[in-house]
Amino acid sequence: MAVVSELYRYPVKGFTPEPRTELRVQDDGRIAGDRVLAFRFADATEPEDAGGLESWPKSRGLSLMDFPSIARVRAVFDAQTGLLRLSEDGRVLAEAGLDEAGRHELSAAVTGFVERSADARLLQRPGVLPLHLVGDGRTARFQDRARGYVSLHGAETVADVDAATPAPVDSRRFRSNIVVSGVAPWAELDWSGHVRIGEVRFEVQRPIGRCAAITANPDDGRRDARLLRILTTEFGQGEATLGVLLLPADAGGVVRVGDEVVVEAG
Numbered sequence: 001m002a003v004v005s006e007l008y009r010y011p012v013k014g015f016t017p018e019p020r021t022e023l024r025v026q027d028d029g030r031i032a033g034d035r036v037l038a039f040r041f042a043d044a045t046e047p048e049d050a051g052g053l054e055s056w057p058k059s060r061g062l063s064l065m066d067f068p069s070i071a072r073v074r075a076v077f078d079a080q081t082g083l084l085r086l087s088e089d090g091r092v093l094a095e096a097g098l099d100e101a102g103r104h105e106l107s108a109a110v111t112g113f114v115e116r117s118a119d120a121r122l123l124q125r126p127g128v129l130p131l132h133l134v135g136d137g138r139t140a141r142f143q144d145r146a147r148g149y150v151s152l153h154g155a156e157t158v159a160d161v162d163a164a165t166p167a168p169v170d171s172r173r174f175r176s177n178i179v180v181s182g183v184a185p186w187a188e189l190d191w192s193g194h195v196r197i198g199e200v201r202f203e204v205q206r207p208i209g210r211c212a213a214i215t216a217n218p219d220d221g222r223r224d225a226r227l228l229r230i231l232t233t234e235f236g237q238g239e240a241t242l243g244v245l246l247l248p249a250d251a252g253g254v255v256r257v258g259d260e261v262v263v264e265a266g
Helices: 068-072 100-115 120-124 155-163 227-233
Strands: 003-009 018-020 022-025 038-040 048-050 053-055 073-078 083-088 091-096 132-134 150-154 178-181 194-197 200-209 241-248 253-256 261-264
Touching: 003 022, 003 253, 068 073, 068 100, 083 100, 091 100, 100 120, 100 132, 150 155, 150 200, 155 178, 155 227, 155 241, 200 253
Parallel strands: 150 178
Antiparallel strands: 003 018, 003 178, 022 253, 038 132, 048 053, 073 083, 083 091, 150 241, 194 200, 194 261, 200 241
16 A cells, blocks of 8 residues: 655755645645745845746755755754754754844855855855845745746665665755655656545646756765666656655645555546
8 A cells, every 4th residue: 555654845955855744735836934035145035927826946045956055054954933943963054044244144054064065166156145045934935937836756666776876865964845656667767547545636747857966965966876877767757756746636635654545637
């Protein structure tokens, strides 16, 4: 039987995953509390237009795709108090709220960290500095795609990739919201129509094309796995792909660890 084995949300775009026992899927197809904050470049603090939808391209802010070193920063956001704590190896870099002074302190701390990392040169590109912490801490809006989506992959698929990769590979590299177990490797890429998980009936949208973020070790930020090439060569993909995107077919609801996953033929 296919079941939900792991759930995650990512309060700060590109930073620490927050394991959850349940997630609330909003009617708009985003996860409540997911990607509610982001560190953006100086020239990208306002959204772009993508067919009438707000778009926040990850190439215009801190993301693992271009700044793998940020995997070493642990970001913990308390939505009740509005405090964001950033730390490295147990040492607090900054802890502050989302008022103007707090955002400045947090942005300065992240800037200082990146300046000490192997990614420092990327900060010198025009329009990057000063970094700005944007978002209200409540509204999910900094997903990779303007439409948002809920992301899902199979644990068995990741295990298949891990077996073909010298470096350790686990689900954290792929930063999905939902991880399911009990599904044959790669079977989720063939899903179509609808899938019911917990209270939510989803419509399957499309597979997830992957970027260089998955090559970064989620603990130390080193690019230690050539996963883009492995996916295209070892698994014969035309484009590096892992996982699928979902949207609620009717309305949102709660998804919990242990929920059965039922694929309805499309």
